[in-house]
Amino acid sequence: MDRIPFSGIRKVFEKVNELEKEGKDIINLCIGRPDFDTPQHIKDQTKEALDNGLVHYTSNYGLEELRNALSKKLKKENNLDFEPSQIIATVGANDAVFLAMMATLNPGDEVIIPNPTWPHYESCAEMAGAVPVEVPLKEKNGFVLAAEDLEKVITGRTKLLVLNTPGNPTGGVYGESELAEMARVAQKHDLMVLSDEIYEYLTYDTAKHVSIAALPGMKERSIIVNGFSKAYSMTGWRLGYVAAPSDLISAMIRLHQYTVTCATAFVQAGGVSALTSSQECVSSMKSEFDKRRKMVVSRLQSIEGINCQNPRGAFYAFPNIKELGITSDEAAYHFINHGVAMVPGSTFGTYGEGFLRISYASSYKILEKAMNRIEDAVKAF
Numbered sequence: 001m002d003r004i005p006f007s008g009i010r011k012v013f014e015k016v017n018e019l020e021k022e023g024k025d026i027i028n029l030c031i032g033r034p035d036f037d038t039p040q041h042i043k044d045q046t047k048e049a050l051d052n053g054l055v056h057y058t059s060n061y062g063l064e065e066l067r068n069a070l071s072k073k074l075k076k077e078n079n080l081d082f083e084p085s086q087i088i089a090t091v092g093a094n095d096a097v098f099l100a101m102m103a104t105l106n107p108g109d110e111v112i113i114p115n116p117t118w119p120h121y122e123s124c125a126e127m128a129g130a131v132p133v134e135v136p137l138k139e140k141n142g143f144v145l146a147a148e149d150l151e152k153v154i155t156g157r158t159k160l161l162v163l164n165t166p167g168n169p170t171g172g173v174y175g176e177s178e179l180a181e182m183a184r185v186a187q188k189h190d191l192m193v194l195s196d197e198i199y200e201y202l203t204y205d206t207a208k209h210v211s212i213a214a215l216p217g218m219k220e221r222s223i224i225v226n227g228f229s230k231a232y233s234m235t236g237w238r239l240g241y242v243a244a245p246s247d248l249i250s251a252m253i254r255l256h257q258y259t260v261t262c263a264t265a266f267v268q269a270g271g272v273s274a275l276t277s278s279q280e281c282v283s284s285m286k287s288e289f290d291k292r293r294k295m296v297v298s299r300l301q302s303i304e305g306i307n308c309q310n311p312r313g314a315f316y317a318f319p320n321i322k323e324l325g326i327t328s329d330e331a332a333y334h335f336i337n338h339g340v341a342m343v344p345g346s347t348f349g350t351y352g353e354g355f356l357r358i359s360y361a362s363s364y365k366i367l368e369k370a371m372n373r374i375e376d377a378v379k380a381f
């Protein structure tokens with residue numbers, strides 16, 4: 001456990017709490033969750049399930065109705081053929097990542113985690129006794145992994161490659177040809193791929209989500225992780241899923257059985273409602289995110305000393321603050337003192353240094369105010 005750090009975001013929250021106690025007004029742009037309520041029809045169907053007695057253990061795999069709906073969704077939207085028996089309903093995508101790592105990795109196996117990255121992968125790899133290996137996601141490549149960079153870090157012990165598209169914290173989205181390159185390298189070196197697709201519906205401009213598992217020869221070496229948190233604003237419900245080849249599902253279901261047993265029964269009914277009802281709620285949240293994204297990015301781009309690429313997915317901007325000549329930790333503290341909290345890029349690994357993560361999951365008005373404060377803080381710098 002000594003190798004597993006507390007989340008770096010905690011330090012920022014502590015500073016925010018301290019300043020708020022002193023009466024300062026801080027706009028918190030650290031939070032990685034949609035700011036919308038869960039759509040009403042999902043709540044209604046869940047309440048109904050609860051009232052109708054869906055209060056007991058479900059199968060360890062999850063409700064059949066949910067896994068049937070997931071199997072159909074994977075086919076229709078991702079062009080993937082996973083049987084309901086190859087899907088486990090999990091306690092959020094977090095749980096799915098943990099199961100996937102524990103099931104695939106032996107002590108000493110190496111896991112390639114492109115970086116800057118959501119820190120969860122590294123900690124789960126450590127918990128499995130494996131060795132996380134960093135490889136840079138370069139800003140000039142739109143924060144998409146280059147095959148030549150990937151090949152450089154592959155050794156005889158490499159077992160798993162983690163891909164997260166659309167990506168947290170960068171907003172990078174892999175196109176089909178970029179995924180084909182990843183697939184080529186994975187097949188050449190016999191790697192498994194953990195594909196975290198939790199932001200799949202949040203792509204902008206011409207970006208389009210593609211699952212690597214849909215490429216030729218990849219389904220049998222891919223583990224798909226996904227969930228309801230981001231698409232349906234259901235972070236607190238804790239519902240996700242993992243889809244994988246049967247032998248891995250057989251390992252994961254035993255882990256699942258002896259840790260959480262099953263995802264909460266009536267919450268799974270909410271998942272069925274989310275999947276089988278109109279998807280209008282997803283597109284309206286996405287279009288609101290898109291409006292905010294455009295405003296935030298254009299404001300950031302207009303500030304001297306800050307360079308911000310257009311994020312093509314998720315709900316984060318990842319501005320480069322290297323021209324300010326300070327570390328991302330120092331920058332985060334400077335901006336907090338001017339009333340805006342953002343996550344220092346170093347929280348997301350070595351290659352996150354020199355960047356800040358801004359979550360635009362706050363109202364347009366609040367974001368405008370935050371951008372004014374950032375502008376003033378840079379002038380004051």
Ligand SMILES: Cc1ncc(COP(=O)(O)O)c(C=O)c1O
Nearest residue numbers: 032092093094118168227229240
């Ligand atoms: C890339 C990524 N995957 C998974 C998750 C966790 O999702 P869940 O709420 O379903 O556990 C997050 C949450 O921030 C995330 O950013």
